[in-house]
Amino acid sequence: MDEVKQIVADINKGQIKPIYLLIGDEPYYIDAISTYIEKNVLTEAEKGFNQMILYGRDVAIDDIVSNAKRYPMMAERQVVIVKEAQDLARTIDNLLAYAKNPQPSTVLVLNYKYKKFDKRKAVYKAIKKTGVVYESKKLYDNKVAEWIRRVLAGKNYTISPKAAQMLVEFLGNDLSKINNELEKLKIVLPEGTQISAEHIEENIGISKDYNNFELRKAIGDRDSLKAFKIVKYFADNPKDNPMVVTVSLLFSFFSQLLHYHGLHDKNPRNVASALKINPYFVNEYVLAARNFPMRKVSEVIAVLREFDVKGKGVNSNSVSQGDLLKELMVRLLA
Template sequence: MDEVKQLVSDIKNKKLKPIYFLMGEEPYYIDKISDFIENNVLTEEERGFNQMVLYGRDVTVEDVVSNAKRFPMMAEHQVVIVKEAQDLSRTIEKLAAYADNPQLTTVLVINYKYKKIDKRKALYKALKKKGVVFESKKLYENQVADWIRRVLSPKGYAITPKAAQMLVEFLGTDLSKINNELEKLQIILPKETQISPEHIEENIGISKDFNNFELRKAIGEKNAVKAYRIINYFAENPKDNPMVVTVSLLFNFFSQLLQFHGLKDKSPRSVASALKINPYFVNEYITAARNYPMRKVSAVVATLRKFDVKSKGVDANAVPQGDLLKELLSSILN
């Protein structure tokens, strides 16, 4: 995120590079940087003659180079943006010759999503020397809640740990989807609001009581009544609560619990650091560790592996998802 801020700051201050090669698994920042260049390098009057958007599926690398070599008309720069450039992956190395000697009055932006170029080859070396190579890496699930807080803070909003976790659980690590939902909340809620689970439930439609986060907590507390109530809700709403996601989240939880048992220092700060979790959730692990000794945790992890296979339809004999979940829960709690 700091690298993105620096890039945007340089562009604002007209410290422009002739090529911006934006690549990587996370499209959110690629789109953000590309859109910023598209909307800010040229004035509205200059864009008509000097800004062009191409699509990888419709052009060749030679077409891109040909357009990039043009001179701007009545402006200091022209901007050429290539979207979905990953469609040119088979021939992208042909861009190396241009990258080695780029047109300095052109700002060429390559959006190379979900892939990376080979850092050992000529193109990467030329880009690093003459332009900008930005790699947008996918965030791990345990990093997304912190990202949500950092996105909201400059805009005058806060969010509770549980509300952030609900978004991560429901939307995964797709930053674009999460940002879309955050923008909706910012339209509805006044500044200085701390976004709560109730706000998430009322405005996004994620239940604050019937979700994997609450199921994990109930299982950790060995609260069978609450856990079965949530499982029954999942059984009635299978499309919104796929079993494969539930099993995956429980597997991660019990794997972390296994790690917790092996820690010498079980102070909250040490646990949060070792397990890479928000300190707010440390007490859940302490409670769960009391209820599940290491031997039991190992058995649960093995059970979850078995049910992970079943959740994907192997050896499940067309058993309904709800029944499989109840069987899994019984195995964990007993």
């Protein structure tokens, strides 16, 4: 995020480079930088003749170079944005000559998503020398809640740890999807609001009581009644609560719990740092560790591996995912 802010700040200062190569697996920041350039480098009056949007599947490198070498009309610069530039992967080397000597009055933006860009290529090194290369990497799941908090803080909102975790567990690490949901919340909630689990439930449709976060907590507490209620809800709503996600999140939780058991220093601050969790959730691990000694945790992890395979249709004899989840709860809470 800091690198993105620096790119935007440089553009605002007029320190605009002739080429921006935006690469990586996370499209959110690639789109954010590209959109910012599209909206802010030229005035509305200049855009008609001097801004062009191309798509990798529809053009060749020669077309891009031809457009990039044009001189702007009644403007200091022109902007050429190539979306889905990864479709040009096989011929991207043909951009080398232009990358070495780009047109100074052109801002060429290459949105190269999802595919790896070989950093050993001469064209990559040339662009890095004459322009800007930004790599947008997928955030690890344990970093997403903090990203949510930072984004909201920049918009004068806060969010409770539980609400942030609900978004992460429901939407994963897809920043574009998460941002879309945050934008919805901004529409209905005034600035300065602390977004709560209730706000998430009312406006996004994620149940605050029946979700993987609450299931994990119920299992850690050995609250069988609550765990089975949640699993029944999952069984009744399988599309919104796929078993593969539930098992994956439980596996992550118990793996962290195994790590907790192995810590010599169980000071809350050290636990939060070692497990890479919000300090708010430390007590949940402390209680779960009492209910699941190290040996039991190892057994649970083995059971989860077994049910991960069953949930994918192996040796499950066409048993429904709802019934598999119920069986899993029996095994975990036995």
